[in-house]
Amino acid sequence: MASRIKAEEKPKDIHVVPENIKYFIMTFYAVTILLSGFVFNTPAEIFQGMQAILVQPSILVTDYFEVANIGATLFNSGLLMIVSIGIAKWNDVNMNGPLMAAVLTIGGFALFGKTLYNILPIFVGVFIYSRVQKEAYSKFILPAFFGTALGPLVSQVSFGYGFPIYQGMLLGYVMGITAGFFLPALATHFVKFHQGFNLYNIGFTCGITGMFFMAVFRGFGLDHQTVLIVSSGNNLTMSFYLGFLFLSFIAVGFYYNRLGFSGYRRLLKHPGQLVTDFVTLNGFGIAMINMGILGLISTLYVVMVNGELNGPIIGGIFTIVGFGAFGKHTRNVLPIFVGIYLATLFNIWDVNSTGALLGALFGTTLAPIAGRFGWQYGVIAGFFHMAMVMNVGFLHGGMNLYNNGFSGGFVAAVLVPIIIALKKEEI
């Protein structure tokens, strides 16, 4: 058969933005989110709120808007983003798509589960692993950052099982460091399970890890009820807040994309399968524009179905925005939204319930299925994801914040081989 190397679509020269500028912009947003807390609450209220947040067991779903206040929650989010950016800078890691996704994911989940107290032992565990492997910490920074999904493991053991406070904290930290130590090896291994079609690979890894820990805890008679603590009534304020935030993303991206939107169509052609770093492949500017657009669309979806813009939901939106630099775009995300929406029409869940909305927002972990195989398969993936995600939380007892990543791993692992077989594609 004739072989021919064809010229691909010619990419316009990508405008490369220096690392210090990218770091500055990400730090600017982290500081802005932190300081914006003072618009909502007084410093005293934020201090009290932070105290309440730090001692929460934080298992899924604990909305810090509700257990503390909006100001303290935003302060917590900004603070954790600043710490993450600082660690990345200290380790000389490039501010590329995966790192931007990781930082915004940490910021998002700091609205409902991650605290300075419960992420540190995960970082330490990964650090010890890097020393044992005699490798630089920078090589494991992504498992360390995404691995903070297991924060509730630390907080629940520390504050949720009724141990005396110091013993509980010590035990919580031992659990967190142990989990962090094993995460990098497990994450590298589990990525094969779904072939990169589940963007929240650590979510799947942490789901398995959390399930393992929870099984042992239950064996010792330690168990807990899952919780659903969510706030309501903040839609008007938070719509404006998020609207301004994401419009500013588009404005910054526009500036760094040579005052234009060129390259966006090319970005939309990526299937989004792991590893698709839009910052490296398409440029920082257009990645920021994509992130802003995804943020606006996600916010609009929540508002249109009369959902509540509370901590977990905004966390979901932040995560989608983060992955706007690392695999997600409107073409591969919207079919998932449609699939989830259809599922809520036929299933028992209300379309605007927090669970269903979290399923829709975080269900976009399966965006690569739509990107690679077509929108109709994305709709099917979204439909099945909705059913799956409502059933797997029990396994890890809410200890894994990325429950949708856990569910998405199973959905991708089942659907992808079937789709490939039906389409007679090779993998």
Added chain:
Amino acid sequence: MTEVQKKLIRVMNELVHYYFNLHMDEVFMEIKQEEDRSSLAISGYPSVCEPDALKRLEKKLNKPRQPELEEYYWNLIGSVDSSEQMNMVSMLIDSAEVEYKQGKLTITVYRNH
């Protein structure tokens, strides 16, 4: 087998994938492991080669190595048939040469230890 050798196999796997996708009937491979670096070379005879495409491929492969992505995602390389995969190869290598001479296309990639 060391982890470095496993990664070399993944990279070669991906290069073979690339050649097979171009329907080349004969493919030749060479792997050299030296003290300070390893090199992988693959060659074949495509019927048509557009110089622009080769330049772009060389540029793609010569993107900076990314240790933080390599460690986490290297298991995906060579496992999925996707146009994005050559971008992933660049995560694991330090430099690459693409040469087209007398109808023979040779890709050589280098990975420092």
